[in-house]
Amino acid sequence: MASHRRGKPVGPSVLSRAAITVAAATAAMLSAPGGADALPGPSGGSGAGAGSSGGPGSPEDVRRQVDALYAQAEAAGQRADSAQEQEAALLRRAALLQQQLAEEQQRANAVAARLGALASAEYQRGGGMDPVVQLMFSAHPEEYLSRAASLDQADASTAAELGRLRSYERELEQGRAEALDQYAELEQLRRSIATGKAEAQRRLGRARALLGSLTAGQRDQLQQQEDAAAQLAAQAAGTPLPIGEGPASARAMLALAAARSAVGLPYVYGATGPGAFDCSGLMYWAWRHGGVALPRTSQEQAFAGRRVPLSQARPGDLVIYYGDMHHVGMYAGNGMIIHAPYPGARVRYESVRDMPAVAVVRV
Incomplete structure (x- = not known):
């Protein structure tokens, strides 16, 4: 198997998700860098917004x-x-x-x-x-x-x-x-x-x-950061995978294809497709296409297969995030995951390192 390339995270942190208008307020994850054993992705910018002081308010x-x-x-x-x-x-x-x-x-x-x-x-x-x-x-x-x-x-x-x-x-x-x-x-x-x-x-x-509490201009700035990160992630995800780093099984290949087909569909709490998903609902739906009935929640999915190191993740593997395991995405290769981020957002690609991964599960 070819070794993973080392690089910087793609675009701003996935937790820069407040890039939304008030009418479409949405939900996201706690901000944190990727943990040890993080997978590489193509080089990109930092998560801080230009011109932001970061102070109160x-x-x-x-x-x-x-x-x-x-x-x-x-x-x-x-x-x-x-x-x-x-x-x-x-x-x-x-x-x-x-x-x-x-x-x-x-x-x-x-x-x-x-x-x-x-x-x-x-x-x-x-x-x-x-x-x-x-x-x-x-x-x-x-x-x-x-x-x-x-x-x-x-x-x-x-x-x-x-x-x-x-x-x-x-x-x-x-x-x-x-x-x-x-x-x-x-x-x-x-x-x-x-x-x-x-x-x-x-x-x-x-x-x-x-x-x-933000001005329209400030919200626009955050939205631009969000759009730029999404574009970079999509480009990285579209790069052909190195030889030997494709899905670990035919079932994983089918699950990955299903997850890719869901990109652009909305996040809705409790939804398991086919027109909307929450984070674990997307994994449940995608793996059904691979002939596997996963448990429903991210916490249960964390124990639905064999654990592998994050550095050895293959497309189709489940990546579980945060200490309470309340979020899950699917590794898509090239340092990217596919996931349903939060209400109001749509299924998309992100850097695998934009959140703290606690487990990788090979189904």
Whole structure:
């Protein structure tokens, strides 16, 4: 395998994402340089905007604050996505449990009907009631059993029927208790989903207000930085890959092709395509084209395959970012990733070093 070329990051930091108008306020990640083992990319400029002092109230200061808010919003969104996945799994288990309970109830009803018919027949014959049937109708069966000399008096088949009924009743009782537990868990998950979404909206609202404190000229300056970085990244991503540095498998090649086809589509929280994505939703959708069903969230995707060093990343590999693993992109080669950056932005290429990578996963 040819060695990766060493170079500087492409364009300004991906966290220079406050380049948006107030009407289209969006979400991004915490600003940080790439970590050790970073992959090279073609040479480019620094992340600082020209003419920005970086002091309090400056465009650079606003950008840093907005980036932090956007990172927090995305983390909250991933937590909400994870809770939604758990909710869906719990609903599937609850539906199965309800079906099992219904079947147990039918069996119990059938046994009770047979025993009821037996009791009626015994009464009509005037021969008294079978001791086992008496036990069935006793409000305190334990007391009856303590008084009974022996169940040998009872017809064996009747005793067997009664035993089945008691067994079904115990299973129904346990099933109903489990259903109540599942209902409580479901309510907790729904509260978690609502909390995560509300937190994300609060962070985005604060970011929107901060962007509103900039002048139109300052916002234009940030937008120009954003556009320049995107153009450089797209050019770098379009460079032919060195021999031996293509996708590690045919499945990865298909996933990469799908991710490339999504460039330009919008980021939407919770979306998994085909017309919009969040960061992990894009990976989920792209790898489905490779015949692989990834987990839904970036935190789960971090454990969906074999870990490899960042210096050995191949196109199609997942690159997980930040200590809480709330962001993910797909390595595209030449030091670039494809990812869905934040709400309001579109799927695009970025330098792999523009955020702190914590893991690379080969699916």
